[in-house]
Amino acid sequence: MGQQDQQNHQTGSPIKVNLQHDLNWLLQSQPLMAATPEVDNFQPQDAFNQTHISTTHVHTYPAQPAYRLGKQFEDCVSHLFKSSPTHDIIARNIVIQTATRTLGELDIIYQNSRAQIVHLELAIKFYLLNKDGTQLMDFVGPAGHDRLDLKWDRLRQHQLPLSQTSPVLDFLQQQRLAKPTCQQLLLTGILFYAYENWQSTLIESIGLNPNHQRGWWLEHHELAQLEPIRGLERNFIVLPKWHWIGGPRHYIEPQMIDYEELVAFTTLDPWPNMVLMYERRQSHQPFIFKNRGLILATKKPPLVS
Template sequence: MTAANEITPFQDPAVRDLAWLLFSPDLLSASHAGAPLAHPAAAARTERDITLTWLAVLDRDPAELHAQVHKPSLTRLGFYAEALLEYFLKHGPDARLIAANVPLRTAERTLGEVDFLLENAQGERLHWELAVKFYLHIGEGDGVATLAHYVGPNLQDRFDLKHARLLHHQLGLSARDEFASLGFDGPWRAELFVKGRLFYRDGDLSRTSNPPPELACDHLRGWWKTASEWRDSKAGGLFASLPRLGWMAERALSAQESEALVEQAAMLTERVAALSSPIMVARYECVPGNVWREHSRGFIVPDDWPERAADFANSNGRATG
């Protein structure tokens, strides 16, 4: 059974997003990530089935989950993902949450914040740093691809910078002397929890013949096109833009939503005509049972974006939070 098989049965969007966090492929390779990777869903079939059964029960009555994750303050995707994972660690069948979002300060400044402290079923005390990222691959020319060639859609984030900050700052917080003084008894095993999707121009993976070794081979993929390219290629496809909190799990459309799809597609065409910043979209196809499901997912970017993205990929960049 694939990760997609374990995510798609759930109907509630928040439950699907939580299942996506637990079961979707990692962005980083276990052998080249630079640190251990978190395993929120146990590898053993029995433990995975227990988690899936728990999610199925939650899917039938998600009110308590909604109360935690549908808050006006959770407008950023990262905060929403943290709230989902915190709910799982508090109420799920495997681990026990010890603390979340623990600030580490000195008298002069704030050093950082530890995302999650937990104890798993084996009694191991773990420190997880969560990142949910969506990067677009920008061609590396004749050189070798690196994580620097994966940039955030708004060119304020880059995979190499985020990876370096996680490894050399965030993961080390729980090992600092200042952290020990907070009363959380360690030692803590620090692990990376990095999920997301990487987007390739026209969905063409051959543009990256020698991908960075840090990337997991099975990472989730999408496509990106400039506004002009999308207008020339969309043909009769039905597309809809996705709100930022809808970037994680794929969704089937309800009957009511599907009725509005044609109208949404027309509005998207008008929006792209004056596009000033990248937008994530999904292409939908009708499957048996008159259900509309995602066929693919991608970004539409302004026509001048590739040149600016190439400059950003080759710049010194800046550290990301």
């Protein structure tokens, strides 16, 4: 839990988020993985209609540690469906229970513009590629508790097929819910690469969507790489967890910190910090958002194996 999240935990203040900013990011995002014969990627743009979108849609979430980024993402997708004239949510967060056990949960069942009943699974993830990594297993969560290959396999082999199993179909019938005829996946987010070559790193033949959104990462002892060169001003915003999705869209008139303040702030924090980088070349010009990255403690938590 980063410093801003810890402060929220201490104050206990509810977290207010304008989900419209997250939705605007989602509509410009790309799946992390390329579609396959067995996995159909959901395209948020297919359900989007500009005339039905509001500028503000504020949700309130509990303070840390009860706050969950995944719940915020689900609400963002729900906001998309509520504003869509062609796609309707039938049910969401459907817990599948039998007399003896819980079999799992379906994120969303919806009806599309062709009257198809679709089971949709959702996930937003932020993974960084270990230096010299070349495989899906080398993409790990910022705190080392998750891996892209494990998440991908879980979604493909368990979550998506779940809605076609007999116990789940029986349960849906008992609940008088429409049975899905197809499945879709919305696995989006950002993949982060080592700062020195984050824009040029290309990992092929492992199923990544080549158009996925990317950022950079570095450790505390590498922060000098962020120091602005002569003739360039560079400022930063350290994001609280509830702004990880929409990022710069949450900041119309951002209160930024300079490089020295960034170093002082992040090196005191053992947890990963996601930051936005802004630049300008003339003092009379506005700062322009350039990219986002992750700053990690030099000694990273052990990675799962």
